[in-house]
Amino acid sequence: MNGILLWFSEFGASFAESFEKNLIRQDRWLSLLRGLGMTVELTVGAILLGTVLGILLCLMKLSSVKPLSAFAKGYIRVFRGTPLVVQLLIIYFGVFGSIQALRFVPKEVAAIVAFGLNSGAYIAELLRGGIVSVDQGQVEAGRSLGLSSWQTMRYIVLPQGIKIAFPTYTQEFIVLIKETAIAGYIALEDLTKKGDIIRSRTFSPWLPLLTVAVIYLVITTALEIIFGRVERRLRESDNR
Amino acid sequence: MKMTKLLALVLVIALAVCAFAACGGNDTEEPKTNLEGVNPDTGDDSNVNVDGVDPAPVATELGKTTLVMGTNAEFEPFEYRDNDEIVGYDVETAKAIADFVDMDFDIEDMAFDSLITALNSGQIDMVVAGMSVTEERLEEVNFSNPYYRAAQVIIVPKEGATVASSADLAGKKIGVQEGTTGDIYVEENVENADLNRFKKAVDAAIDLANGRLDAVVLDEQPALRIVAQNDALTVLDEALTEEEYAIAVRKDNPELLNAINACLDDLAETGKKDELLEKYGLSVDDAE
Known part of the structure; x- marks a missing residue:
């Protein structure tokens, strides 16, 4: 209790003073913006890589070719079953650090690869979830109309499966924005790390991290709103 | 319509922060009382020892029986892990302080950049972490008398180094501890x-050794230990700064600060300090 009261007492110095020190002085707000740029770069890079990988892995897992589905299963198990931060450290210090050709690749790329490889596993599963939840009768109907199994997949199952998977997919995007906050472990300066650096200079326990939290919240809320609209538009066809 | 909701949300958060601020303001003005209901500022201190310091009020001032040292155990030889146990010059000094004030002793190992925040939020009672005294830190905390002279040095690869002195650092990839x-x-x-x-x-040293960085700037003693364990690295013979390590305490803990200073004097006078310096391979010339 005493500790909590002491935390609050940091605000004994007026809020305005703390604001000046943590955000205005030395253009610290600008440094946060640059960090936000890095967060966006990492998230967008990772979602692109993750989507490509996710589609491939999903098709592999659904495939009837045993080695392919076994590989996809193993991949998904490994990447979903271990902490992302451990994966990031292994990929940066281990994989990229010990292979001569990869050593001088910018660390943003190493981070995008780490986040993308991880995201691929989750996206594969959410896509698969969408596809398998399309009623088997749809496949039978397609096949009996004379479509090949690929045509059935392409024109009947996939459009419906993707629509079912869409809300989870957008959620994965939002999760990724927050997960890139561990990029600071490899000395990458994303939004969280920038806030942390300000904290290491001003020693303020509240303002730098609260500002960072509010920025994340504004972005994720804005995205939820946008994705919500798209989702509603996708649903319009259901009510005919 | 959604935008107004968003705006409202942001305003609510801003309000909450202001509420915290107001709460903090009130809190500091409340009279301080400890567990026994005694005001430590006006407490009776007739029980003074030879050094002019009575250790007993420290426990009263802190309102507990355990003295918690905050440190970052990645700083050989001052604090580091030996078979998962935290040891080092600072750890033994801190233990001596706990003995001196007759309190139990505990260590919190955390990120270096969080130490002062943790101190001021009461999670730890003193920072003993090879922490140099700086103007910025003095605004937040009080420091004991300095106990060791330190300097920042440059670590470079032995072969193919692109940095030969501080003048070469401009524009280079440099690793540091946050x-x-x-x-x-x-x-x-x-x-x-x-x-x-x-x-x-x-x-940072790992990234220097595998060629991703041009140099690492670090405190001299830990730099020497890192280089001793890594054949590919060396330390340049140039001190970038002159610094002094001291123990940090909260500004509202004057009794603890007095006790720490008295204990440091005591360690120096009894020769215990020289023993510790020797034990951890530190130079007596740099001690103070």
Whole structure:
């Protein structure tokens, strides 16, 4: 209790003073913006890589070719079953650090690869979830109309499966924005790390991290709103 | 319509922060009382010892029986892990302080850049972490008398080094430990540095050894220990700064500060300090 009261007492110095020190002085707000740029770069890079990988892995897992589905299963198990931060450290210090050709690749790329490889596993599963939840009768109907199994997949199952998977997919995007906050472990300066650096200079326990939290919240809320609209538009066809 | 909701949300958060601020303001004005209901500021201190310091009020001032040292155990030989146990010069000094004030002793190992925040929020009672005294830190905490002279030095690869002195640092890829005086030195003194701030100095050294960095700026003693364990690295013979390590305490703990200073004097007078310096391979000339 005493500790909590002491935390609050940091605000004994007026809020305005703390604001000046943590955000205005030395253009610290600008440094946060640059960090936000890095967060966006990492998230967008990772979602692109993750989507490509996710589609491939999903098709592999659904495939009837045993080695392919076994590989996809193993991949998904490994990447979903271990902490992302451990994966990031292994990929940066281990994989990229010990292979001569990869050593001088910018660390943003190493981070995008780490986040993308991880995201691929989750996206594969959410896509698969969408596809398998399309009623088997749809496949039978397609096949009996004379479509090949690929045509059935392409024109009947996939459009419906993707629509079912869409809300989870957008959620994965939002999760990724927050997960890139561990990029600071490899000395990458994303939004969280920038806030942390300000904290290491001003020693303020509240303002730098609260500002960072509010920025994340504004972005994720804005995205939820946008994705919500798209989702509603996708649903319009259901009510005919 | 949604935008108004968003705006409302942001306003609510802003209000909550202001509420915290107001709460904090009130809190500091409340009269301080400890567990026994005694005001430590006006408490009876007739029980003074030879050094002019009575250890007993420290426990009263802190309102507990355990003295918690905060440190970052990645700083050999001052604090480091030996078979998962935290040992080092600072740890033994801190233990001596706990003995001196007759309190139990505990260590919290955390990120270096979080130590002062943790101190002021009451999670720890003193920072003993090879922490240099700086103007910025003095605004937040009080420091004991200094106990060791330190300097920032440059670590470079033995072969193919692109940095031969501090003049070469400009525009280079430099690794530091976040929140340390090395971090601040490079930020303020080196032009166009590509600064890589790691949570642990050892991670910066790993990236230097595998060629991703041109140099690492770090405190001299830990730098020497890192180099001793890594054949590919060496330390340049140039001190970038002159610094003094001291123990940090909260500004509202004057009794603890007095006791720490008295204990440091005591360690020096009884020769215990020299013993510790020798035990951890530190130079007696740099002690003070």
